Amino acid sequence: MNKPPIANRDFIHSNHRAAHATCNPDRYIARVAFGLAAWRAFTRRGASGRFIGALFVAALATSAGAATVELPADIQQGQLVIARIAPGNEVELDGRRLRMDTEGRFVFGVGRDAPAQITLEVSHPDGSTETVPVAITQREYRIERVNGLPQHTVTPNPKIAARIAREQAAVGEARKRDSDTEYFLHGFRRPVSGARISGVYGSQRIDNGSPKSPHMGLDMAVPTGTPVHAPASGVVSFARTDLVLTGGTVLIDHGFGLNSSFLHMSRVDVKVGDQVQRGEVIGAAGMTGRASGPHVHWGFNWFDVRLDPALLPKPHD
């Protein structure tokens, strides 16, 4: 970042100190993001931006004493956010009230195309409310061309298209689970280790020459039969061997609306309702469904919001 002028540098610095005074050293408060948003507006938009920046500073000054939301330092499109607020407050995002544990911890997901700022709505125990803007770092996504896919999976006939729709609805149902377990708190390992990354999150896909929806997971190329490990503990919420697009498909519910999905598996070793531990083998890699070679596709969702597994926190106990 360019050096801010004196007024803004002091502004950001004083918020850093506030963060250190009230939070763990590895966390920052929303107001830092808030200050950065003001700073970006200030630097990009010239005179009108300066006016907006001044408004942000004014708003900050009048919100002193309001609830502090602890957030990660930098939040990107596609990121899982684990946040905290003083217990007793309630938080909503896009009209959804976020599940909260007894320590005030809550989670939300930031979509692939989320705008540069989203807003948390906080309700305090005394009935007052507060809006907390959260700055979202915008990403650029790659274009990926994939050829050699089974053509019936790229341009399905109406009968197969109807079956695909039914299968996707069943997966969608599994993603509505909102359990109170907090398996996500201990971080996530890769489902296979040492694999070549053959596809990344968010890239625009062109399959056999036809533009398709973006690729919403992490592809790890490994030989068919390579064991696939649970990245975190959880409960199996979906397990099928024969889906048209995704072949052998497993979903694990990690709690609070967070779930992992594993696609194209050659073998599925678990069934719905099974409790799995982090590292446990849930099946084997393959190329069933719409795949041009053996790999594990790892998807990660917050309800129906698809997130980037590459941004998940690493395991820590």
Ligand SMILES: [Zn+2]
């Ligand atoms: Zn994939």
